[in-house]
Amino acid sequence: MLIKCPKCQVTYELADDVVPQNGLKMRCHSCGEVFKAYPEDAIKEPLSEKEKKLNVLKIFERFSQTTDDSFTPETSEPPMVPAKVRIVHLTHYKNTINYLLILLLLLIMLALLYLMRFDIVRYIPKTEALYQKFGIESIYDGSNLQFMNIKTEEFVDQNISKIRITGVIDNPSSYQMKVLPVRVFVYDEDGRKLLEATKSLPQTRTFPNYKLPFEIIVVNPTPKQKNIHITFADTL
Ligand SMILES: [Zn+2]
Structure with a gap:
């Protein structure tokens, strides 16, 4: 009772x-x-x-x-x-x-591990695999990385006209970043889109404070004057 x-x-x-x-x-x-x-x-x-x-x-x-x-x-x-x-x-x-x-x-510990994941992985890179196991992204996606020193060059390879695009991807931050696939748009002089292509670079990561050189080759759509625009693809 x-x-x-x-x-x-x-x-x-x-x-x-x-x-x-x-x-x-x-x-x-x-x-x-x-x-x-x-x-x-x-x-x-x-x-x-x-x-x-x-x-x-x-x-x-x-x-x-x-x-x-x-x-x-x-x-x-x-x-x-x-x-x-x-x-x-x-x-x-x-x-x-x-x-x-x-x-x-x-x-509280789990919340801290989650909120500080970018810094934890920055100092202890091995922990990235652990975050991946739980499906948690612990590396910045790199969509804000900057293209620099872009040069384009048209050439013929096995009777196919192509465009070579070279430059560097600048990471001014102090974090390792993902390198997203690069999307290339080719426009004619009137602004009409001639070609859109998505190319994955061999490097999927770039280091802190590093300028990653890259080269992309796309087929040359027409012999006309072109404007070339490149950006990162949103999705992998
Ligand atoms: Zn009492």
Whole structure:
């Protein structure tokens, strides 16, 4: 049965047969109140969430002041069956709070591992494989890398007219970056699109503060004057 301390409302669970008709003298573990518990004092309804929280708080206050964590029934007067008296809620909630704290710490650690993934991989490159296992991108996608020193040259290779595009991809940041496939557009002098091609470079990564040289060869669409525009493809 559940017996409430009349002073502080902390609730104890007692075996039904330890509380006789003429009452069991008890000392509240939480506030020290000495009172008599009668079978008719038993609470029928389950504890509300608010009461449970209140109990936990009170019991924790008590724990911070003493190392005695066992409930001691008053021994001066019979009947007494101390072995059958237990503070169910006390140990139960104490464990629950410990688990919640551990869970909270784990969640904070996971959040940090996620939020700092770019920096973690930057300093410990091997951790990238670990992030990949969980499908988490830990390297910047490099769509903001800059093309520099672009040169184009038309040439004929095995009777096919081609355009060679060379230049460097500049990574001014201090992070390793993914090199996305490069998309090439060739327009005629009136702005009509003659060709669109997506080319993957042999390098899929570029280093921090590094200018990656590249070369792309596309088929030369027509012998007309052309404007060539290059960009990174959005998707791999
Ligand atoms: Zn009490």
